Amino acid sequence: MRVDRSRLPAPGAARPFRFPAIEKSVLPNGLRVWTVRHPSIPVLALMLLLRRGAADDPAGKEGLAAITVDMMDEGSGDRSAIEIHEGLARLGAQLDSDIGADAALLTVTALSRFAAPALSLLADIAARPSLRHEDFERVRQLRLHRLTQLRDMPGAVADRAFVRLLYGTHPYGHTPLGSEPSLSSLTIDDVRAFHEAMMRPTDATLVVAGDCYHPEIEALAARAFDGWMGTATGAVPASPALPLPARLNVIPRPGAPQSELRIGHVAVARNTPDYHALIAANMVLGGQFVSRINLNLREEKGFTYGARTSFDFRRMAGPFALQVSVQTAATAEAIHESLDEIAAIRGPRPVSSDELALGVAALTRGYARNFETAEQVARAVTQIALYDLPDDYFAEFVPLVERVTADDVTRVSAQHLDPSRLTTLVVGDYDTIAPDLGRLDLGAPIVLSGDTF
Amino acid sequence: MNIAFSKHTLANGLDVLLHEDHACPIVAVNLWYHVGSKNETAGHTGFAHLFEHLMFEGSAHHDRGFFPPLQGAGASLNGSTNADRTNYWELVPSNALELALWMESDRMGFLLPALTDVKFANQRDVVLNERRQNYENRPYGLAPMAMLAALYPPDHPYHWTTIGEIDDLNAAKIDEVREFFRTYYHAGNASLAIAGDINSNDVLDLVRAYFEDLAPGPAVAPVRPDDVTLADETRLLLEDRVELPRLYIAWISPAMFAADEADLDLAADILANGKTSRLYRRLVYEQRIATDVSAAQNSREVAGFLQLAATAAPGHTLAELEQAFVEEVDRIASEGPNEDEIERGRVQAEAQFVFRLQTVGGFGGKSDQLNAYNVFVGNPDFFNRDLQRYQQVTSQSLQAAVKRYLANPRRVTLSVVPRGRTMLAMPDSTPARVS
Numbered sequence: 027m028r029v030d031r032s033r034l035p036a037p038g039a040a041r042p043f044r045f046p047a048i049e050k051s052v053l054p055n056g057l058r059v060w061t062v063r064h065p066s067i068p069v070l071a072l073m074l075l076l077r078r079g080a081a082d083d084p085a086g087k088e089g090l091a092a093i094t095v096d097m098m099d100e101g102s103g104d105r106s107a108i109e110i111h112e113g114l115a116r117l118g119a120q121l122d123s124d125i126g127a128d129a130a131l132l133t134v135t136a137l138s139r140f141a142a143p144a145l146s147l148l149a150d151i152a153a154r155p156s157l158r159h160e161d162f163e164r165v166r167q168l169r170l171h172r173l174t175q176l177r178d179m180p181g182a183v184a185d186r187a188f189v190r191l192l193y194g195t196h197p198y199g200h201t202p203l204g205s206e207p208s209l210s211s212l213t214i215d216d217v218r219a220f221h222e223a224m225m226r227p228t229d230a231t232l233v234v235a236g237d238c239y240h241p242e243i244e245a246l247a248a249r250a251f252d253g254w255m256g257t258a259t260g261a262v263p264a265s266p267a268l269p270l271p272a273r274l275n276v277i278p279r280p281g282a283p284q285s286e287l288r289i290g291h292v293a294v295a296r297n298t299p300d301y302h303a304l305i306a307a308n309m310v311l312g313g314q315f316v317s318r319i320n321l322n323l324r325e326e327k328g329f330t331y332g333a334r335t336s337f338d339f340r341r342m343a344g345p346f347a348l349q350v351s352v353q354t355a356a357t358a359e360a361i362h363e364s365l366d367e368i369a370a371i372r373g374p375r376p377v378s379s380d381e382l383a384l385g386v387a388a389l390t391r392g393y394a395r396n397f398e399t400a401e402q403v404a405r406a407v408t409q410i411a412l413y414d415l416p417d418d419y420f421a422e423f424v425p426l427v428e429r430v431t432a433d434d435v436t437r438v439s440a441q442h443l444d445p446s447r448l449t450t451l452v453v454g455d456y457d458t459i460a461p462d463l464g465r466l467d468l469g470a471p472i473v474l475s476g477d478t479f
Numbered sequence: 480m481n482i483a484f485s486k487h488t489l490a491n492g493l494d495v496l497l498h499e500d501h502a503c504p505i506v507a508v509n510l511w512y513h514v515g516s517k518n519e520t521a522g523h524t525g526f527a528h529l530f531e532h533l534m535f536e537g538s539a540h541h542d543r544g545f546f547p548p549l550q551g552a553g554a555s556l557n558g559s560t561n562a563d564r565t566n567y568w569e570l571v572p573s574n575a576l577e578l579a580l581w582m583e584s585d586r587m588g589f590l591l592p593a594l595t596d597v598k599f600a601n602q603r604d605v606v607l608n609e610r611r612q613n614y615e616n617r618p619y620g621l622a623p624m625a626m627l628a629a630l631y632p633p634d635h636p637y638h639w640t641t642i643g644e645i646d647d648l649n650a651a652k653i654d655e656v657r658e659f660f661r662t663y664y665h666a667g668n669a670s671l672a673i674a675g676d677i678n679s680n681d682v683l684d685l686v687r688a689y690f691e692d693l694a695p696g697p698a699v700a701p702v703r704p705d706d707v708t709l710a711d712e713t714r715l716l717l718e719d720r721v722e723l724p725r726l727y728i729a730w731i732s733p734a735m736f737a738a739d740e741a742d743l744d745l746a747a748d749i750l751a752n753g754k755t756s757r758l759y760r761r762l763v764y765e766q767r768i769a770t771d772v773s774a775a776q777n778s779r780e781v782a783g784f785l786q787l788a789a790t791a792a793p794g795h796t797l798a799e800l801e802q803a804f805v806e807e808v809d810r811i812a813s814e815g816p817n818e819d820e821i822e823r824g825r826v827q828a829e830a831q832f833v834f835r836l837q838t839v840g841g842f843g844g845k846s847d848q849l850n851a852y853n854v855f856v857g858n859p860d861f862f863n864r865d866l867q868r869y870q871q872v873t874s875q876s877l878q879a880a881v882k883r884y885l886a887n888p889r890r891v892t893l894s895v896v897p898r899g900r901t902m903l904a905m906p907d908s909t910p911a912r913v914s
Contacts (some may be wrong), residue, residue, distance in 0.1 A: 028688070029584075029688050029689055031540040031581075031585065032540070034541065034548050034578060034581060034582075035577040035578050035581055037552050037572070037574040037575040038574040039505055039571070039574060040504075040572060040574050041504035041573050041574065041676065042504070043503070043504050066500075066502040066837075067833065067836050067837050068833060069833060069834060069837060107754060107764070108754060108755060108760055111753065111755045112755050112819075112823070115753070115755050115823040115824060115826075115827060116822070116823055117826065117830070118826040118827045118828075118829060118830025118831070119830070120830075122810075129659065135829050135834065137828070137829070137833060140619065164764070164767060167767065167792075168763070168770060171723065171770040171790075171792060171793070172724065172770070174722045174793075175618065175721075175722055175723060175770070175790075177722060178618040178720055178721050179617070179618055180616060194769075217741060243616040282616055283611040283615045283616050284608065284611045284612055284615075284616045314550060315546045315550070316544060316546045316547050316550055325544070325601065325605075326601075327604075327606070328600075328601045328602075328603075328604025328605050329604075329608065330605070330608050331605060331608045331609040331613075333613050351608075351612045351616070352608070353604075353607070353608055353611060377906055383551070383721070384547060384550060384551045387550070387551045387553060388550040388551065388553065390553065391551075391552055391553020391572055391573055391575075392505070392552075392553030392554060392555060392570070392571070393553070394503055394505055395503065395505045395506050395555065395570055395572075395840075397503065397661075398502070398503045398505065398837070398838055398839070399837040399838060400837070402836075446664075473626065
């Protein structure tokens with residue numbers, strides 16, 4: 027067989043893929059138990075989704091949700107944190123905890139023959155944490171040290187400052203870690219109260235994917251989570267008005283070889299009917315290697331190792347943001363090019379049919395690879411629980427994205443991206459870049475101190 | 480437990496490894512070239528990685544970006560360079576395997592006709608920005624350079640990091656790209672693993688069609704530097720834009736798959752990985768004098784090093800951390816680990832190996848593992864034996880390895896301190912030379 031190098035081979039017919047079927051039940055205490063059978067490897071991913079997150083931090087107690095989650099594996103009953111982790115290690119199990127604006131997620135990955143002890147440990151951590159004062163003091167101190175260290179990390183400084191610029195005192199206006207003043211003011215009683223009020227079975231979902239059967243998991247979960255009672259309270263309060271940040275903001279970092287940039291504004295919530303059109307638009311704009319912004323700033327100009335944009339879809343309107351780290355001398359030009367690309371996709375330079383086809387194909391043709399491991403499957407299913415998506419969400423994803431037209435992309439870009447509202451933040455060597463920034467048509471830059479975030 | 484495979488060596492020397500797994504309609508294509516920064520020479524560092532970037536910029540029959548056709552077919556793809564090898568992978572829907580083979584074979588056979596000065600200059604700029612982002616503008620980011628430079632002598636190929644020296648990157652010439660390609664990028668120096676939703680017989684025919692006509696290239700001489708022995712302790716300091724001082728200590732240790740390597744890998748876990756480790760418990764949990772601790776046995780093809788690191792909590796000194804490091808190492812050397820630590824290590828090894836069977840592609844997936852075993856051991860059938868190495872570790876063997884490699888002052892100690900506060904470094908430290 028001789029190969030034809032004059033043209034690329036066209037793909038054959040796609041092989042069918044069955045998306046995970048979710049089996050569901052509800053325990054008497056209100057905990058939802060969802061399982062997906064995914065038996066290829068003798069592994070289980072156990073995820074407990076608690077639909078409370080950093081947005082539920084009371085004003086002045088920013089960081090409370092995150093430190094509460096951090097405290098959950100610090101002991102249970104009369105066992106210390108070390109003993110809990112020795113228990114996990116004896117199973118070869120891994121524990122991860124994530125906290126975001128809308129939810130907390132505890133994950134235990136284990137060999138499937140350890141389903142019972144792994145679930146039991148997960149329940150000890152989530153439902154019966156000791157929440158001892160002396161552990162709290164240590165954990166809080168470590169988080170304060172972490173805040174100190176983040177001051178040296180330009181990307182972290184930019185992330186913390188940017189959400190504050192965009193959201194102000196809105197529940198999304200802080201990162202989960204909180205700030206030095208808020209963390210310093212917290213007590214173990216705050217943590218106990220938060221766990222008591224928020225971390226309750228009525229707004230929790232246990233998702234288990236892997237080599238398992240639903241009835242077995244349901245019975246094990248009923249035993250493990252027995253005694254965990256109560257109704258989660260304290261929904262996120264009514265949102266205050268959003269601030270009107272300056273167009274251009276700078277946090278000086280003298281001598282920095284690169285500028286860390288964030289450009290964006292508050293955009294849209296996860297439940298928008300424009301979801302599929304927006305992710306297609308983002309693929310073309312900055313959501314993949316071959317996106318307009320990455321090709322421009324990296325492949326054409328060599329300003330950066332990589333640039334990307336994203337819509338952070340949340341239960342309330344989340345941010346649209348461009349993130350890039352560029353060499354110092356190219357800062358102003360990179361901002362100019364980025365703003366230009368964002369404006370262009372709204373109409374002046376609408377997506378071509380080729381660009382759209384590539385973006386849609388990248389989202390749809392490889393979709394099955396997102397369901398290869400038990401952990402991927404479980405994580406996908408938690409999205410259904412977090413955002414109240416329909417059970418056929420995965421099966422419908424590909425056809426819905428394929429239906430997006432170029433006109434849809436232009437329309438949703440024009441509707442959800444507003445160049446006049448875009449806020450730019452630079453963490454970089456201000457003395458060097460100030461003259462160039464002055465030539466951008468964004469007004470005088472507001473100079474902020476990294477220490478205030 | 481194993482990764483079932485078939486191996487075929489084409490006439491031009493290309494090793495082909497095939498593994499069937501029909502759980503998901505995807506196929507992993509994973510191509511290793513047995514070349515990394517270890518094949519560079521002083522004054523020409525960073526070249527293997529810069530070259531990797533150029534592999535994504537087009538080849539003779541597709542002289543455009545490497546990404547668009549593959550992403551349009553639903554693939555994810557990437558590449559990476561380390562000291563010992565360069566790998567490239569695509570994870571494609573089953574129906575796009577031929578496209579991935581077309582693309583990989585074209586850049587293996589026909590890269591140079593598409594190479595231009597413009598591409599070369601652009602990707603050098605991108606790499607310089609990668610260096611700024613991941614090393615220069617990152618707290619503690621230059622520590623790896625200081626450690627490697629002190630652990631290995633100037634003529635040793637692990638003396639420099641894969642990202643390379645700025646001056647060397649700026650001095651690189653496009654003719655070197657051509658020479659590098661002819662020397663290392665050919666079938667005889669490559670290993671191709673394909674794993675996933677395939678029929679092995681059909682795929683072998685397809686691989687032959689795309690790769691068998693490509694030239695074999697010259698034999699590549701193995702890089703075999705002399706064994707390194709540190710004569711004494713080296714104490715270095717580095718001033719950085721950091722708030723808290725951090726201590727690194729490293730010893731020369733065995734190479735990948737060498738005797739004692741699994742023992743030292745487990746020793747690193749027992750010393751400082753996770754909340755059950757001895758140094759976490761002592762420094763972070765009980766005494767609260769460190770904010771974090773970590774340990775790693777860094778196993779490379781021809782040598783290794785075991786490194787401990789910890790960041791001092793405010794009000795505490797690096798000398799306190801050093802004392803704890805040395806005491807805990809000495810305690811394992813004199814008493815050995817306890818049986819519970821060994822038993823946990825055994826179960827954790829089993830679990831980690833099972834977890835490694837979950838993905839066919841990407842970094843660390845089954846295709847990548849088959850290539851690693853094939854290239855470094857010369858035998859892809861090594862998964863189970865690799866696991867056995869960990870399960871055979873005993874309290875006595877681990878104790879002996881720690882005694883031999885770590886319980887001595889032949890080590891490198893690096894203090895990374897806030898700028899202008901060199902008094903926070905360990906006594907008698909001299910400034911490390913990094914760019």
